[in-house]
Amino acid sequence: MGDRRQSRELALQALFFLDMNSSKDVPADVEAFCLENEADLTPTVRPFFMDLVQGVLTAMDKIDPMLETYSKNWKVSRMPVVDRNIMRIAAFELLERPDIPPSVTINEAVDIAKKYSTRESGSFVNGILDRIRLSIGR
Template identity: 65%
Template sequence: MGDRRQARELALQALFFFDIEKSDPEQSLELFCEENEEKLIEAVKPFFLDLVKGVLENSSQIDALLNKYSKNWKISRMPVVDRNIMRVAIFEFLKCPDIPTSVTINEAVEIGKKYGTRDSGAFINGVLDRIRSLEGFK
């Protein structure tokens, strides 16, 4: 597994934890990093931290886009895994112009297939592609 894929998967796990626990994100992040120290190797940790902190810091903008383009789905009703995979991807759309959106979508779909339900890949692909197309991300 590549370093960026590992960072994305760990970011999903951390955000999932924060979403379920509803605790202080800074303390939760510190605890998550301690518990996953062996996975957060030097090549993975910086991108992981960028993703997690970026999603947390930009959550209003990210959730607004997610809410706007997820037809018939309120964010609160989405599967927690799918919701957080898409949050990471939308953060990449917004703040990581060096990553092609096609790569971001593909990574999100693959992670969704691995951690989500059998419908996660298609759902994630549909919502992210709609955001990419209608918001003009390249």
């Protein structure tokens, strides 16, 4: 597995943890996650992981309304936790990481959805992310 894929999968796990843990001390929770996963957060994995997690947390007020707009009748709160966090990561990449081709971002998100979620998740994630990609002109 490549470093970026590992960063994305660990970011998914961290965001899932934060989503399920309604703590008010997010920085402490991120640090606890990092300590627990220290062996996987190698020097080549950790920077992109941190960029994704911090980026999603910072941009969530912008990302979640986009997910709702382009999901057609799905509230973010009603989406499967894994799917919504995969899409948050990918939406952050589409919005804030022009150095990553949109096709790479979307393909990675679909592959991770197929690995960690349901059979239908790949097409669900693909459809929403493609609509976001088109809406931002990428």
